Structure formats: structure tokens, C-alpha cells
Amino acid sequence: MENISRKAFLQYAGLATMATLTPFLANAWAGKTTDDDFYKKIVAANADEVSKLVKALASDITDVKRRSGYDLANLVAAFSEPTSTYFQKAELVPFMTKIIRFLVKAQHDDGTLDFGNLASPPDTAFILEPLCAAGTILKTNTNSSLDEVKTLLKQFVVKAGEGLRTGGVHTPNHRWVVSAALAKINALYPNPGYVKRIREWLSEGVFCDNDGNFLERSMNYSAVIDRALVTMGRLLPMPSLFESARKNLWLVYYHAEPNGELVTVDSRRQDQYAPISILNFYHDYYFLAIHDNNPEFAAIANYIETLPGFEARVLTDLLVTFLEEPLFKKALPSPKAPPATFEKFFKTTNLVRIRRDTTTTTIFGGNDFPIIIASGRSNSPNFFAYRKGEAILKYMRLSTDFFSTGYFHSQGITQAGGKYVLHQKFAAPYYQPLPAKYKRADGNYQLAPSTDGRFWNKMDFEHRPQSNVSVLDTTITVEEKNGSNQLTFSVKGIAGVHVTIEFCFREGGSLSGLKKLDELPDTYALESGSGEYSHGKDSIKFGPGIFKHAKLQGLEGEMYSSHFGSLRTTGMHVYFTGLTPFTHTISIG
Incomplete structure (x- = not known):
């Protein structure tokens, strides 16, 4: 492999001195010297993993796991890499054989496996990614001791290929996972039927909006889709598929x-409530950095290498990738840092991201209406988040007891005069008797939602006159001002409604200037003045406080409470409360 040139190093080091680009570049260069040294780390990490596998595989294999594919691939990579301490070591062959024998035995007649879901083509596709990589590496290995491994691997892969060629999927990303697996199988054992099936899925269209979102708006599944598109793009070959991956990688x-965590509040899948790491996207940044000669993707790849978890979650399996795809062995282009100061308004998802070096602001108002709790729909009540180095405000939420409607969910975001405005208007009616023409003698009306969507019943709400309509009109305005965020809350309409604003800071920090409440653990009130949250060397100041009532439970509203659910998370919770008509401005910075 080529060493990074002295010129490239000086260009990189010079950029790192620019104030607007630190700490990104300063961190990105840490520990990175030459490509040769990096490859040695890859080989060493594989050897460490194999030494653990040898011990673990002394016991019986009892369950089919996605990891089984990487276990076999890592053994194959170690056996095949000349610089590995396990190169051509006969002791590895029985363990390879053990894994593939188990998988062949666990395989259904249709080629699929039971894990994740029963007889699942897409889950089988996930395990085929590393298994096909193992097959690709073994193609050039003529050691006769591997004959049984090769034979069984081909048997398993070809049989699985039929299951994928004819089987179905559940979710949008599954189409591309299956197609990418078929592309890998076709590269090993060509079959026009595989390519025909891939083109059939692709003919549905790979949706990627102007901002770079795929259909599920999920960082978890974006990583899956990007990998699949890159795989298909290079193997079919269909380089046009790289374009959607590029757009998404910028998003x-x-x-x-x-710190590498990704904002997921706008996701339509389960990760909308859990942080996902940019570590998951390393392979795609690395591949496209080389393929496109993209210096910014090269910098991002280098940066990912410095993140906690890189060695355990990426480096461990990286030798498999480098041996499977020759492009990875080429040198990255000289890195150029992407912007560390920006303000982006993603209008298709109503998400705002503002970054000022190590300080970030996230504003969200892009839920799917009506609010329904289900995978595939965006329903997070987190409308604001703020980070200042190690000090992290995970989220802010607003709730009222207005007819138990629960959390505020903004109906989009508008931008005006340098401010971002979130808004929701809610009208809750009472219902009058049905007109005569809609009445049924048996009283058995259609089960349907109320016109405000709060609940369901057999009341034929649609045809009932309404009266006594109550309205709650909530507006939150966010403005960046003198290095801080000014949030102005206005909740008006019917009087006397309890308003609760919830801050949730990351656990492990310390709070000052607040009153500890005993009703719930890690619960505080800011009655007046300013409070401060500190973590490590960083802190966030916020205020002034207001605390007019102690209604702090049941904030989810009827949608959750009727199912005994809760959206309260771990963290240090701080509350501001008031009654309508309610107006209050809070500074956070």
C-alpha cells in the first residue's frame, strides 16, 4: 500500500491549525500515520478477534446469529492474509468447517434461516454479506484443506440465493439488502436470475429526497441502504446507485x-429514541473517498477512526473488507475537512441543525400526523436539543393536560427573520346527538376515531354536530442570539391549562441552582433565576425559571396512559411549569 505523502501530511496538518476547523481535523489526524501502519492495525485486530473465536468455538454452536457470518469470514481472512500470524494455520480449518456445517444444517429447504424473523429472506441476506466476502477471498486460495469449507459454503450460498431470488421482504430497506446479497452471490456464482430479481426490485425506485433521506428517515437503516447501494453499484456494475449514497452520507x-453520535429524532423507525453512531457508515465514506477522489469523505473516514468504539465495532472485521474489495487497499486522497460551522434547515423533515464547532443545536418539528405509535411513523415529542462539548441537553419537551392530549408535536417549522417557529393548534369538541338519518336502532355504529383523533369508539363522530369547542394554540420560537438560544413559549386559548416544559440532561453531570424534587428520581425544578448543568469541563446555563404547579407525571397523555406506557427516559430532568395563558422566554447557552 502507498504511504500518505509528506505533502499530504503537511497540507493536513496545516489545515488543522485553522480555528474554524478544529477540533475536527485535530482529532481526525490523531493516531493516523501511514496506510501501511493502518493496515498492520487491521491485520492485528483480525488476529485478536480470531484468537477469541478459537476459544469460543471450542463449545458447541447452538444459535444462528448474524455474527456467524463474520466469524467465518474473519477466520478465512486470517488464514489468507500473508502478514497474519494465522496465515495458512491448519488449526483454523476445523473451526471454519464447524461454522459452515452448522449453517447448512440450520438452513430451511427454501434456503432461508430462522433468526430475527422466521424463514426470513432479508435476515438471511444480512448473514450472506460476510459469507460471500469469505467466498470471494477463498476463490484464490488453493489450499486443499479448505475443500470441504468451499463446497459447503457454495452449497449454502447458492441455496440461499434461491430463497432471496423468490422470497419477499417487510420494509423498504429489505429490498436493497436482498438485492445487494444477490449481487454478491452473482459475483461468486453468476446466474441471470439473480440480476433479473435485482432489477425487478430496483425498478420500484430507490427513493432519496432532496435532503438525502431515504423512505424510513432512519440512521440505523440508512447505514444498511448505503452499504447495499455501494455493493450493487460496484458489482453489477451500476455506478449511478452511488449518487443516492453520496447524498445520504452528506446528510x-x-x-x-x-462525538460521532447521530441525530435520530426525525427517524420513522425505532432509532428515533436511541442514538446511533457514525461508525456504522465508515465503509461507505472510505470506499467513496477513494472511488470519487473525495477529500472531505477521506477526512470523515479518518475522523471516524478516532472515535471510541472504532476498534471493537469496525476494525475487528475490516480485514475481510480489505481482502474482498481491492479498492480499499488504495490510499485515501489527501483529506480536506468538511465544515464544522454550519446552519442547515432540512425542510423535507422539518429538522434544523446548527453547529458552531463543538456546540450544536437541533430543532425538530417533522412528525407524521395523525400521531400514531408504530414503527414506520415519526412521533417523537423531542423538539429541541443542545450540546456544548461534554454538556448535553438530550431533549426538551412540552406537555399540557388539555383533554389529556399530552406532548406538543409541532406541525412543521417555519423560518422568518432569523427565527425558527414551531406551532400546533388543537381543537377539542363535545359531541351532540346524531341527526335522525344516521341513527341505528341497534346502536352498533362503526368503530372510528373522534374528529380530533384523541380516542376511538362506536359513536359515528363524523356525523355528529359539535359544540363547546375548546382550543389550545401553542407556539415556540427559537432564535440564536449572542451565542445562546432564546426559546419563547406561547400557549393560549382556554385558560387554566397546566403547561409543563421538560429538560432532560445526560446522566452523569451535575446541576446547580435548582430545587430537588422527591416525586420522581433525578427530578428538579427551576423556580426562578438561572440554573447550570455541568459535565466534565463544559457547562450549559439556562433560565430564568418558573414553577407554578407540580403536575409532572402522565405527560404522555391518553395515547400512552391508557396502555400504561411512558416516554420518560434516563437522565437528569428539570421542569418549568405554568398555567395558560402562558408566555415565557428561556435562554440556553
């Missing part, structure tokens, strides 16, 4: 916090 970067 991912702008969703990244300085």
Missing part, C-alpha cells in the same frame, strides 16, 4: 454530533 455528516 449523515450534518446530523453528526462532534
Whole structure:
């Protein structure tokens, strides 16, 4: 492999001195010297993993796991890499054989496996990614001791290929996972039927909006889709598929916090409530950095290498990738840092991302209406988040007891005069008797939602006159001002409604200037003045406080409470409360 040139190093080091680009570049260069040294780390990490596998595989294999594919691939990579301490070591062959024998035995007649879901083509596709990589590496290995492994691997892969060629999917990303697996199988054992099936899925269209979102708006599944598109693009070959991956990878970067965590509040899948790491996208940044000669993707790849978890979650399996795809062995282009100061308004998802070096602001108002709790719909009540180095405000929420409607969910975001405005208007009626023409003698009306969507019943709400309509009109305005965020809350309409604003800071920090409440653990009130949250060397100041009532439970509203659910998370919770008509401005910075 080629060493990074002295010129490239000086260009990189010079950029790192620019104030607007630190700490990104300063961190990105840490520990990175030459490509040769990096490859040695890859080989060493594989050897460490194999030494653990040898011990673990002394016991019986009892369950089919996605990891089984990487276990076999890592053994094959170690056996095949000349610089590995396990190169051509006969002791590895029985363990390879053990894994593939188990998988062949676990395989259904239709080629699929039971894990994740029963007889699942897409889950089988996930395990085929590393298994096909193992097959690709073994193609050039003529050691006769591997004959049984090769034979069984081909048997398993070809049989699975039929299951994928004819089987179905559940979710949008599954189409591309299956197609990418078929592309890998076709590269090993060509079959026009595989390519025909891939083109059939692709003919549905790979949706990627102007901002770079795929259908599920999920960072978890974006990583899956990007990998699949890159795989198909290089193997079919269909390089046009790279374009959607490029768009999404830029979106991912702008969703990244300085510590590598990704904003997922706008997701339509389960990760909308859980942080995902940019580590998941390393292979795609690396591949496209080389393929496109993209210096910014090269910098992002280098940066990912410095993040906690890189060695355990990426480096461990990286030798498999480098041996499977020759392009990875080429040198990255000289890195150029992407912007560390920006303001991005993603209008298709109503998400705002503002970054000022190590300080970030996230504003969200892009839920799917009506609010329904289900995978595939965006329903997070988190409308604001703020980070200042190690000090992290995970989210802000607003709730009222207005007819138990629960959390505020903004109906989009508008931008005016340098301010971002979130708004929701809610009208809750009472219902009059049905007109005569809609009445049924048996009283058995259609089960349907109320016109405000709060609940369901057999009341034929649609045809009932309404009266006594109550309205709650909530507006939150966010403005960046003198290095801080000014949030102005206005909740008006019917009087006397309890308003609760909830801050949730990351656990492990310390709070000052607040009153500890005993009703719930890690619960505080800011009655007046300013409070401060500190973590490590960083802190966030916020205030002034207001605390007019102690209604702090049941904030989810009837949608959750009727099912005994809760959206309260771990963290240090601080509350501001008032009654309508309610107006209050809070500074956070």
C-alpha cells in the first residue's frame, strides 16, 4: 500500500491549525500515520478477534446469529492474509468447517434461516454479506484443506440465493439488502436470475429526497441502504446507485454530533429514541473517498477512526473488507475537512441543525400526523436539543393536560427573520346527538376515531354536530442570539391549562441552582433565576425559571396512559411549569 505523502501530511496538518476547523481535523489526524501502519492495525485486530473465536468455538454452536457470518469470514481472512500470524494455520480449518456445517444444517429447504424473523429472506441476506466476502477471498486460495469449507459454503450460498431470488421482504430497506446479497452471490456464482430479481426490485425506485433521506428517515437503516447501494453499484456494475449514497452520507455528516453520535429524532423507525453512531457508515465514506477522489469523505473516514468504539465495532472485521474489495487497499486522497460551522434547515423533515464547532443545536418539528405509535411513523415529542462539548441537553419537551392530549408535536417549522417557529393548534369538541338519518336502532355504529383523533369508539363522530369547542394554540420560537438560544413559549386559548416544559440532561453531570424534587428520581425544578448543568469541563446555563404547579407525571397523555406506557427516559430532568395563558422566554447557552 502507498504511504500518505509528506505533502499530504503537511497540507493536513496545516489545515488543522485553522480555528474554524478544529477540533475536527485535530482529532481526525490523531493516531493516523501511514496506510501501511493502518493496515498492520487491521491485520492485528483480525488476529485478536480470531484468537477469541478459537476459544469460543471450542463449545458447541447452538444459535444462528448474524455474527456467524463474520466469524467465518474473519477466520478465512486470517488464514489468507500473508502478514497474519494465522496465515495458512491448519488449526483454523476445523473451526471454519464447524461454522459452515452448522449453517447448512440450520438452513430451511427454501434456503432461508430462522433468526430475527422466521424463514426470513432479508435476515438471511444480512448473514450472506460476510459469507460471500469469505467466498470471494477463498476463490484464490488453493489450499486443499479448505475443500470441504468451499463446497459447503457454495452449497449454502447458492441455496440461499434461491430463497432471496423468490422470497419477499417487510420494509423498504429489505429490498436493497436482498438485492445487494444477490449481487454478491452473482459475483461468486453468476446466474441471470439473480440480476433479473435485482432489477425487478430496483425498478420500484430507490427513493432519496432532496435532503438525502431515504423512505424510513432512519440512521440505523440508512447505514444498511448505503452499504447495499455501494455493493450493487460496484458489482453489477451500476455506478449511478452511488449518487443516492453520496447524498445520504452528506446528510449523515450534518446530523453528526462532534462525538460521532447521530441525530435520530426525525427517524420513522425505532432509532428515533436511541442514538446511533457514525461508525456504522465508515465503509461507505472510505470506499467513496477513494472511488470519487473525495477529500472531505477521506477526512470523515479518518475522523471516524478516532472515535471510541472504532476498534471493537469496525476494525475487528475490516480485514475481510480489505481482502474482498481491492479498492480499499488504495490510499485515501489527501483529506480536506468538511465544515464544522454550519446552519442547515432540512425542510423535507422539518429538522434544523446548527453547529458552531463543538456546540450544536437541533430543532425538530417533522412528525407524521395523525400521531400514531408504530414503527414506520415519526412521533417523537423531542423538539429541541443542545450540546456544548461534554454538556448535553438530550431533549426538551412540552406537555399540557388539555383533554389529556399530552406532548406538543409541532406541525412543521417555519423560518422568518432569523427565527425558527414551531406551532400546533388543537381543537377539542363535545359531541351532540346524531341527526335522525344516521341513527341505528341497534346502536352498533362503526368503530372510528373522534374528529380530533384523541380516542376511538362506536359513536359515528363524523356525523355528529359539535359544540363547546375548546382550543389550545401553542407556539415556540427559537432564535440564536449572542451565542445562546432564546426559546419563547406561547400557549393560549382556554385558560387554566397546566403547561409543563421538560429538560432532560445526560446522566452523569451535575446541576446547580435548582430545587430537588422527591416525586420522581433525578427530578428538579427551576423556580426562578438561572440554573447550570455541568459535565466534565463544559457547562450549559439556562433560565430564568418558573414553577407554578407540580403536575409532572402522565405527560404522555391518553395515547400512552391508557396502555400504561411512558416516554420518560434516563437522565437528569428539570421542569418549568405554568398555567395558560402562558408566555415565557428561556435562554440556553
